[in-house]
Structure formats: C-alpha cells, structure tokens
Amino acid sequence: MQRYLVGGALRDEFLGLPVADRDWVVVGATPKQMTAAGYTPVGRDFPVFLHPETREEHALARTERKSGHGYHGFVFHTGSDVTLEADLARRDLTVNAIARADDGSVIDPYGGRADLEAGVLRHVSDAFAEDPVRLLRLARYYARLAPLGFTVADKTMDLARAMVAGGEIDHLVPERVWAEMERALMGAEPQLFFYLLRATGALAIVLPELDRLFGVPQPVRYHPEIDSGVHTLLVLGQAARAKASLAARFAAICHDFGKAITPKDILPSHRGHEERGIAPTEAASERLGVPKRLRQTARLITRWHTHLHRIDELRPGTVLKVLEALDAFRRPERIEDLIAVCAADVRGRLGYEHHAYPQADKIRKAREAARVIDGAAIAGRGLEGPEIGRALRAARIRAIAATI
Incomplete structure (x- = not known):
C-alpha cells in the first residue's frame, strides 16, 4: 500500500x-485495509476515504469504462492490482495527471510538467471526450490559467468541439453544470470560462440565453463594443474586478438577456429589454438549478438595473418603488448587488472601464433615509389598517426627496 499526492x-x-x-x-490497498488503518469511507460512486488525522481525501487507484452517456455513464474498477499509471491515464488533462510519492519522487507519465512549463492545457487521452463535465472543467481551468499565459492545445479544442457535435454535451446534468459554473464565476477572470465554452460550441447548449446575445447590436453611441454578448462578458469581468458577490456575478450574466429577443424593427435600441429579460433569466436559473437566493437577485436586477442608472430622473416615489421591489429594507445586500452590477454595466463598455458611478451613493442614501422612518410612531397616531402603510410610504417618499 502506497499513497501519492495527485492532481491540482x-x-x-x-x-x-x-x-x-x-x-x-492509494495504490495496492483494499477498502478493508483502508478502514483497518483508521480511514473513514465517504465515497459514494467509488472508494474514497478520509485520512484519520488530516481528513484529506484518499481515493483507491481506479480505472473506468464507458457504459452510458454523461457524468454517471461509467463503470469503475478498483483493486490492489490497479497501477498508478493506469489511474493517472483516466484523468482529464496532463497537468492534472502528475503524482508525487511520500519520498518526493515525481511520477509524470503523460508529460504534465512539460505542459505546465509550456503553458498548455492538453487532454491525457481521447477518453476525455467520454465525460461532458471535462469540457466544463477545461473551460474553468482555462479561465484560471489563461492570465498566466496558458492556451488550450489545438487537438484538445478539436476533441471538445467533437463532443458538442456528437451530442455528448447534451447529457450534462444541471447540478454538475452549476457546480463548475459557480466555481468559474468566482474566479478572477470568469468571462474566459464562457468564451471558451462559446469557442467549442457548448455555450449554445449550456447557456443559450447568453449565447444568443452575441451578434445582437447595441447603439454605438452608448456601446462602442456594439455586440451585446461582448458587453455582457465585459460586465462580468468588471464585476469580478470589483470583488462582487456570487449573486451579483450571476446577475451580471443575466441582466441583458432581454436584448436577445428585442424586436428586430427597433434595433439597435433595446427599449423594454428589462421586462423581456425576466423570462429567460428564470428559464436559465431553473434549468441550471441555481439557488433560490441567487435566482431572485438575478431576476430583480434584470428588471430594475436601468432604473438605478436613471436615478437622477426618477421621482422619489419611483425610487421607493425600486427599494420595495428589492425588499431592500430587510435585505440590504440586494442594494449592494444591484450597485455592483450597475457599476459594472457602465464600466463594461470600451473606453468606460474607469468611469465613476455616483448613483451608488444616491441609492444608499435613499435607502437609509427611508429606513429610519419610525413606523411605530406613525402607527401610534391613531391610524388604522391600510392608512398606516400609506402614511409610512408618504413619509419615506418625503425623506427620499429631501435626501436626493
């Protein structure tokens, strides 16, 4: 029984x-030997154990055979006869197929260290194409490592495109898509994840609502980049640079979905894209299994983001309407997420990368002015039922008007 540090x-x-x-x-061991040595079994699909002290995962060396479509379409074989090289052969990329023994010796049968030095992401074998999740992982690794100069090998890109053309990507399960997308979104350059998916053709299947934005024009007066898809990924990049939350980053992806279904006779204008964007935002969130909190935030920001851009033009009552729609008095984080997306929306345009966004302070001040209105005091004036709500709204509107 010998163990090796592997992978990432x-x-x-x-x-x-x-x-x-x-x-x-772990090579040369059985599940019985692992438990006898004090390891805790946790694997569901194949034997994985937690170290009794470090709690780090130790998986028995295994091979796999394709038995169906998708992530679950494999039969695994583990046993004391499975070699380290055979285990490494089933991994996705050469840079992840490197191992190191406890004595410090490095085992690298597939050239992973050379690819690290060359800055290349390359598949270990054609078995890469058997698991559609590997294409998502490729996109995530690319997003993480491209800023370091990494590129994807031509043959790996060809294999990824073949996976899409052959329909293997159609068998992705939502929870795996969201798990990879969530990790990519929280990276430093999440837009590269979606660009790589688009280059392989997978974006049209994984997130068609985003893919449809590419090629849709916007007024050059406001959007020098013109293309709605390019703009959306510029916005995502700006949100990441501002260290925005996961909810804001997902909303940044969704906020202009309505532009993909703008009537052609009004292009390049996109009047009403906010309302039109709600349905595709809901559809994407449902299909991907996005958590409820993120889904709600994305829907609300899609609907109201241009209102914040125009806060100087809004009546105080309309500003309060936006705050109420966001449930901002109970959920102040939604205001911060809205601000993050809107500031990124302004800066996600060519030449506007460092543009100021004074609307942020105004909406914060408006919320605070309305929040501190004493509802109990209003209720104590002898008002009843709906009269209390109307009086509270009127007081909040006056406070907003006096503040901004």
Missing part, C-alpha cells in the same frame, strides 16, 4: 499558486 495540489504547487485542497491516490 501538485499543479498549483509547480505553478507557484496557493494550494487549497490536497488529494491522494
């Missing part, structure tokens, strides 16, 4: 990046 921990260590999680593969 070694990759990141060799690249000089922070190492988050360490995974191990």
